[in-house]
Amino acid sequence: AQSVTQLGSHVSVSEGALVLLRCNYSSSVPPYLFWYVQYPNQGLQLLLKYTSAATLVKGINGFEAEFKKSETSFHLTKPSAHMSDAAEYFCAVSAPGGGYQKVTFGIGTKLQVIP
Amino acid sequence: NAGVMQNPRHLVRRRGQEARLRCSPMKGHSHVYWYRQLPEEGLKFMVYLQKENIIDESGMPKERFSAEFPKEGPSILRIQQVVRGDSAAYFCASSPRDPSYNEQFFGPGTRLTVL
Numbered sequence A: 001a002q003s004v005t006q007l008g009s010h011v012s013v014s015e016g017a018l019v020l021l022r023c024n025y026s027s028s029v030p031p032y033l034f035w036y037v038q039y040p041n042q043g044l045q046l047l048l049k050y051t052s053a054a055t056l057v058k059g060i061n062g063f064e065a066e067f068k069k070s071e072t073s074f075h076l077t078k079p080s081a082h083m084s085d086a087a088e089y090f091c092a093v094s095a096p097g098g099g100y101q102k103v104t105f106g107i108g109t110k111l112q113v114i115p
Numbered sequence B: 001n002a003g004v005m006q007n008p009r010h011l012v013r014r015r016g017q018e019a020r021l022r023c024s025p026m027k028g029h030s031h032v033y034w035y036r037q038l039p040e041e042g043l044k045f046m047v048y049l050q051k052e053n054i055i056d057e058s059g060m061p062k063e064r065f066s067a068e069f070p071k072e073g074p075s076i077l078r079i080q081q082v083v084r085g086d087s088a089a090y091f092c093a094s095s096p097r098d099p100s101y102n103e104q105f106f107g108p109g110t111r112l113t114v115l
Helices: none
Strands: A002-007 A010-014 A019-027 A032-038 A044-050 A056-058 A064-068 A073-078 A087-097 A100-105 A109-114 B005-007 B010-013 B019-024 B029-037 B043-050 B053-056 B065-068 B075-079 B088-096 B110-114
Touching: A002 A087, A002 A100, A010 A019, A019 A032, A019 A087, A019 A109, A032 A064, A032 A073, A032 A100, A044 A056, A044 A064, A044 A073, A073 A087, A100 B043, B005 B088, B010 B019, B019 B088, B019 B110, B029 B075, B043 B065, B043 B075, B075 B088
Parallel strands: A010 A109, B010 B110
Antiparallel strands: A002 A019, A019 A073, A032 A044, A032 A087, A056 A064, A064 A073, A087 A100, A087 A109, B005 B019, B019 B075, B029 B043, B029 B088, B043 B053, B065 B075, B088 B110
16 A cells, blocks of 8 residues: 655745745555645646665756655755746655556645745 | 657546546657646656556556557556546556667646646
8 A cells, every 4th residue: 555645735936945845655665756746727747766776866957856764754945036937836746556657746836926 | 769759738627527538648658648737746657568468556646547559559547436526637658669778758737637
């Protein structure tokens, strides 16, 4: 069984400030972890993924995330928020089962960027 | 290489009507997944299909919902006798044949509104 907990359904940051979106996971097997971004009325776009290689993962648009097994966390960060980062962000965990990757999503965190 | 395509993008139905949602996976992808996103919630897995086979439908409601992925043509998610609670965004994702592949590619979604 696997699950994802995203702490904070809404996060507000000032433009230029650090972005930190929290994600904790639970998985009975070594997981793959993902962050997706969803802009209004659009589908999900992959920001970055962890697949058991380097624990610090760099993604698109300046985002990165660090896999910490001891804390079962995969928090998403960006040093300096931009107005265009305002969107909803989903953390997801995937584990093999039944011959395919079954993905479980968190409830999402809406990021507001204040000018 | 076109991405995952879904149509229609918006669908309005009255209670009791049928809704048909279509998904064309990325070229070369033979695995299709359907997810439902209710307002203010994350994506919930519904069903996983390969060509002509339903592999995992553990997330599908027991009644009124069905899915198929025929040998030719798009995958179809069918909702019979829609009710207001079916109003949601329905996303399709696809992945390549290799079961170890860990990433799913998402379509733009179909937003179903039941009046």
